Amino acid sequence: MPKAGNKEPSMALYESILELKTMEECRAFFDDLCTVGELRAMEQRYDVALLLDQGLVYTEILERTGASSATISRVNRIFSFGAGGFRRMIERRKERKGG
Numbered sequence: 001m002p003k004a005g006n007k008e009p010s011m012a013l014y015e016s017i018l019e020l021k022t023m024e025e026c027r028a029f030f031d032d033l034c035t036v037g038e039l040r041a042m043e044q045r046y047d048v049a050l051l052l053d054q055g056l057v058y059t060e061i062l063e064r065t066g067a068s069s070a071t072i073s074r075v076n077r078i079f080s081f082g083a084g085g086f087r088r089m090i091e092r093r094k095e096r097k098g099g
Contacts, residue, residue, distance in 0.1 A: 051065065058073075
C-alpha cells in the first residue's frame with residue numbers, strides 16, 4: 001500500500017469547496033466530510049484565531065472557547081507565522097461585515 005506522503009495532494013477537495021454557494025451547502029458538505037469532533041476542533045481553532053485578532057489574552061480565549069492553552073498557543077503560532085490563511089479569511093470576514 002503506498003504511503004500518503006509519497007502522493008501529490010489532490011486539489012479536488014479545494015476545488016469543490018470553492019464551488020459551494022450558500023451557508024447551507026457549506027454546512028452539509030462539511031457535515032458529510034468530517035466527524036463531529038473534527039468539525040468542532042476546526043470551529044474552535046477558527047474562533048480562537050478570531051479572538052486573537054481582537055487582541056484577547058489566553059485566559060479570556062480559554063474562558064470563551066474552552067480551548068486548551070496548547071490549542072490557543074498552536075493557533076497563535078499558525079496565526080502569526082503560518083501560510084496566511086487565517087489572516088486572509090478574518091480580513092475578508094471583516095470586510096463583508098463592514099468593519
